[in-house]
Amino acid sequence: MHEQMWPLWLTLALALVYFVKQWCWPSAATRQHDQLRSDWLQSVSATPGTEVLGVQTIRNSLMSCTMTATAATLAFMGSISLLYSSWAQTVSLGNKSAFLQHVLAVLVLLGMAFITSMLSARQWHHAGFVAGMPVGSAQRQQWLPLGQQCLRKAGHYYALSVRLLMWCVPVAVVGLFAWPGVIAAVLMLVVLWRGIDR
Template identity: 25%
Template sequence: MELLTEFDADIVALAVSALSVAAYYFFLSLKVRDNPTYTIHGVHELARRLWVANIMRNPDKGIMGVQTLRNWIMGSTLMASTAAILIIGTLTLSGQAENITRSWHVLSMGSTASAELWIIKVMCLLVTFIVAFFAFAMSVRLANHVVFMINVPEFEAHHNLSPESVARRLHRSGTMFSIGMRAFLFAIPLVFWLFGPYFLLAASIGLVITLYRLDRSESEGALVAGSSVKQQNAPVVPIQAKYAK
């Protein structure tokens, strides 16, 4: 009980931060249930499905498909390498508890410079980077599968090599890439937590606000803007015309 009392500020800040992120994703799930393209992730899923169908039904575009997937794999490989470097750096921090805990908490109020708490914070950060590395590695693995599948002629394909099946595998690769990127973003509040609980709370709130702006698709924002313009009895430019240039 004395240990919990000593770390009460950090526990409360961590709980509030986790609940705020959970509440945001619950809100997002409700929106996606009504409109699958409410988020940019839903738009990307639709685009991948149509792209795979277009490539597999037009053999002349096979080279373009392979080049696109190569760029995808290169990006995932770069991010996996970055996650590996961050894992090594975080492991280095775990051995510096006695030296830097007090100096890093100089701006913190209501927190303790305990070496045990420092190890817990570093371990949370380490787990986040490991999740990112695993997700990016799985993204590379699934994209490598798609490289071979996407050039199979549709009329000769097994049912597991149909455009729909290949699109699902590519979507899984995209999902793993998104998980890796989210892990990087969630690492930001954890890094601020090293300086104190109030920094964690502020960074978590800022992250939720940023994700809310980034996750919504452009079409959703355009529809909201169009509605406000209509209320002012002003002419509305169609969305298609905006992107036709």
């Protein structure tokens, strides 16, 4: 393997370990937020007159994941521009492959961030219909379990999209400064495991 590629592969391996762990064994924060969203929908479903509040709350969350998708899209377009810019043309022939692989790694992360944001928006959308049904109606009671499931999925996808965007930073840094990028990836793991995921 090319000597310059070790820092990139090591950084991507750290990211993969984190995401596999998060997918198979969700963090305490993820499980707690699942319960919070489920309890919230249960609560507004038992309180008459909260239909507008429920839809508004879900709309705010929908806007958040739309902003994440927008950020990922803009960064994706910028990365594509970088591939075809004069900077890419000035990279020496020996480093051309390494440069392209670094940019490709960032593009994959950004693409996945966009997709998970859109999957989150889809789930928020479904949950919004349940939250907007009249409290006490038979239909709301019928669809309440599905609404709670949609809220759980929406939260998982949104958390994943935010973390994918965060991982773009060490992957981009490793393309500019190899081993400092790996250190940034290790620090990212510490921040996630000891902070955000708790």
